[in-house]
Amino acid sequence: MTQGAIGVETLHMTMTFGAFTALDDCSIHIKPGSFHGLLGENGAGKSTLVKCMMGFYHATSGEMLVDRKEARIDDPKAAHALGLGMVYQHFTLVPSLTVAENLVISREDAPRVIDWRTERAALKVFMMQMPFQVPLDRPVRALAAGEKQKLEILKQLYLGRRFLILDEPTSVLTPDEADEVLGHVRKLCADGAISVLMITHKFREVTAYADEVSVLRRGKLVGSGKVSDLSHTDMAAMMMGDATLAKAAERKGDAGAPILQLQNARAKDRSGLKGIEITDLTVHAGEIVGIAGISGNGQMELMEILTGQRPLEGGTIRVKGAPYSATRQEAQALRVRYLPEEPLQNACAPRMSLAENIAFRSFDGAGFWLSPRKMRDHATDLVAAFKVKTASINSPMQSLSGGNVQRAVLARELSGAVNLLIISNPCFGLDFSAVSEIRARIMTARNSNTAVLLMSEDLDEIMELADRVLVMSEARIAYDAPIAQADIATIGHHMGGHA
Amino acid sequence: MTDQTASNPLATPSPNGFLGTLARRSEAVILPLSALLVGFAAFSIFLSLQGKSPTEFFSLTYRAGFGTAFSWQNTLSRTAPLLFAALCVALPARLGLVVIGGEGAIVLGGVAAGAMGVIFTNSSGLIAVPMMVASAIIFGALWIGSVGALRHYRGVNETIASLLMAYIAIALMNHLVEGPLRDPASLNKPSTAPLAENLRVGDIPGWEVHWGLAFGMLSCVLAWVLIDKTTWGFAARIVGGNMRAAQVQGLPVGRLIVGFTALGGALAGLAGFFEVTAVHGAANASLATGYGYTGILIAFLARHNPLAIIPLAILLAGFEASSGLIQRRMDLPDATTLVLQGFVFISILMSDTLYGRFKIFAPERWRST
Helix, strand or coil: CCCCCCCEEEEEEEEEECCEEEEEEECCEECCCCEEEEECCCCCCHHHHHHHHCCCCCCCEEEEEECCEECCCCCHHHHHHCCEEEECCCCCCCCCCEHHHHHHHHCCCCCCCCCHHHHHHHHHHHHHHCCCCCCCCCEHHHCCHHHHHHHHHHHHHHCCCCEEEEECCCCCCCHHHHHHHHHHHHHHHHCCCCEEEEECCCHHHHHHHCCEEEEEECCEEEEEEEHHHCCHHHHHHHHHCCCCCCCCCCCCCCCCCEEEEEEEEEEECCCCCCEEEEEEEEEECCEEEEEECCCCCCHHHHHHHHCCCCCCCEEEEEECCEECCCCHHHHHHHCEEEECCCHHHHCCCCCCEHHHHHHHHCCCCCCCECCHHHHHHHHHHHHHHCCCCCCCCCCEHHHCCHHHHHHHHHHHHHCCCCCEEEEECCCCCCCHHHHHHHHHHHHHHHHCCCEEEEECCCHHHHHHHCCEEEEEECCEEEEEEEHHHCCHHHHHHHHCCCC | CHHHHHHCCCCCCCCCCHHHHHHHHHHHHHHHHHHHHHHHHHHHHHHHHCCCCHHHHHHHHHHHHHHCHHHHHHHHHHHHHHHHHHHHHHHHHCCCCCCCCHHHHHHHHHHHHHHHHHHCCCCCHHHHHHHHHHHHHHHHHHHHHHHHHHHHHHCCCHHHHHHHHHHHHHHHHHHHHHCCCCCCCCCCCCECCCCCHHHCCCECCCCCCECHHHHHHHHHHHHHHHHHHEHHHHHHHHHHHCHHHHHHCCCCHHHHHHHHHHHHHHHHHHHHHHHHHHHHCCCEHHHCCCHHHHHHHHHHHCCCCHHHHHHHHHHHHHHHHHHHHHHHHHCCCCCHHHHHHHHHHHHHHHHHHHCCCCHHHCHHHHHHC
16 A cells, blocks of 8 residues: 655754744654664654654744655644654554454544445455554454554554654563564565654664664754664763763662561452452562563552552551551651652642642641641752752642652652652653652662662663562562562563563 | 843742732632623623613612612622532532532521421520531531542542432422421421521621621631641642542541531531521521522632632622512513523633633743743
8 A cells, every 4th residue: 555665854943932942953864765763862852853744843944855855744634645654652542443443443534434344355455465464353452562553553554654753662562572563664664665763762772673863962963874883872972962960879788677568469450350469579678679561560550559549459568567558647657658650640739839749748747737837948948959940839830840840759758767668650751860860869768778669661770770670460570580680581571471 | 131031130020029929829819800701791792682781780780789788788698608508619629529519408407407496496595506507517518428428439420419419408308398397387388387586596786687697707717727727628638639649648538528528518508507597487498599509600710719709709699689670670581690600600610721821820930931
């Protein structure tokens, strides 16, 4: 159905939002049939660039060439008409419909009344021509993540797209699935069916699959070239520029007494149909236990069990030997603190002020009456100590940037002595400098004898911080090893559930 | 450019200073007031389309609601139940619950007070009145508190549940006043037996307005203190701000929800008590005249701030007080006031999407210009 790959070129593309320049004179060239990597840290302008290319944004200045002809792309429809398509980080499929139904409804010219017999025949022919297949009659919810991502790519081909933008396509896949999907994409490029621009932050994927790479930093194109000419160090240097990072705090001291103990803890999962079971999980004082795993394998449920949001059906949770059910009194007495993922949604009241949000842990210490002065002083101190950037402590929480929300929540949860810190994806969506600062704070807490349970989808983060690595797969702990003996390949297999 | 603005404090006042605070606070006043005016404007168009004069409508409303001592007295008597009814919406709303069935608690509170008055008809007021108050509070609290409990423990939508329970309450009242509690002497309008004179609540001395107004205003002030100045209120605001965050903080979310809904119900029950003992003298169908529903509008106009409820309840009571005059003088149906309330309510709900849109109210964004 495709008529072959097309090349796309941006010329001096600039995009400003008010006084802020998100994209600054960016010219990149994706040749027909090439697999082009787009690297850059969060906020470097990668999404802005591809959104301009797809017509979601209108660039302030600059032009675009599609297939060597000047193109005006006012909206995504115009981009689609030119053969440009995008695969998003998260799936855009309808889970309850079958693969065939998803493909047909995605067409812009889908008929009002669908003649399924002819459509099905046409889809069969289409599938046969493809280098990889997905079963047409299977409902999408029954597909594994890797298959879903393959289907997203097949959908683009089915729609006749000849240039694909992939936005971190492997972030929800296991390493094995990622290799399979990217292998297929690479083959499609080599066959001249499509050209691909892939947003990623994984150097390994660029080195293994891309032909060329462009690197953005603060909206500017800071380097590009053939992947074969560049080392990981070169790419990292381009991405980071001369930014200095807070150095990860040194690991000091060894693990002490057990703090958190889960024994045969069982609960229902989100769907209510399957169960999560943690047979044995212990976190010691002065130790970071990292739980790796693809999202949706029970991490969210485990967090909810530990925060008292999900009732236990059996088993025990103990903190310092005492039974723990996450009431406010227990959490205060045993000094248990939490840092849930996406803190603005899970740990803050977005419309309340920064000062009020910081007071969540301590407001009821003094009895019945609130003491606004104490709250204000407490907030002022913590904002200074944790370098939270805000116009005012009275600003609503939602007006702060992601990194500053995370700093504020960390400030609240780490104030005073902490015995147990339970964390989920602390650096999701933050830029490099915020990431290293927050990781340093976590390490500092560990060094001062806090027991830390860290759930993260970012394997690099776990490898950097953890003393012990666990893998969660299908709502069970599938792997447990000290960091010194942990091996990425084995972890990857356990994450995928086949080991 | 940054240097210039930094050296010129008038151009970008500090977000912490007086102007910053003023700007942040004024959003919650200016937006609802503008929405109120937009509602009035839409209603004026509606009147003009029928060939009626909006100017005449508003001037008549002013005269009948606020123009004379007598009209003030009429307005303020109607204000009392509206204050309680609005609190019954505003208190749960601070926890993020939209409870619209306060009418049910008013009705049941009134019936309970009426029934207690019959039972204790020969006792001294010192025993009977507290029993009447207590029963009105308890029935109101149970009624709306159970809406909160259904919401938290069984996941039943509180808006639908409270609305349907209001219908059940009205049906219960009809059953009781037409059946077991009916005074055989009440022929046209089935009622409970009239309250003994010593059980009636009188007027505030020198005001010719019954005590319900004073207690309603006092309740508003106390509710404001509870929400703004106490740790319970702060915990409730966390629940309203983000339920998940409140759970992660280990707050007793269930107890807070049941407690605040029950408190709202108790106050609505008190409204029923005052209606029976100060206005009607017996419990009957006059209890269900829509105070509970007007209370919803007032609470939303007040952005669920108990202090703001006081002036807005007076305003809406004025509109209700003037509806009789409007009906006679402008030849408009009784439902016209409801149309006005409808326009204002839609406009208030739409204004909710405007919060945070205007830079003038957000001092933290002043500098970026």
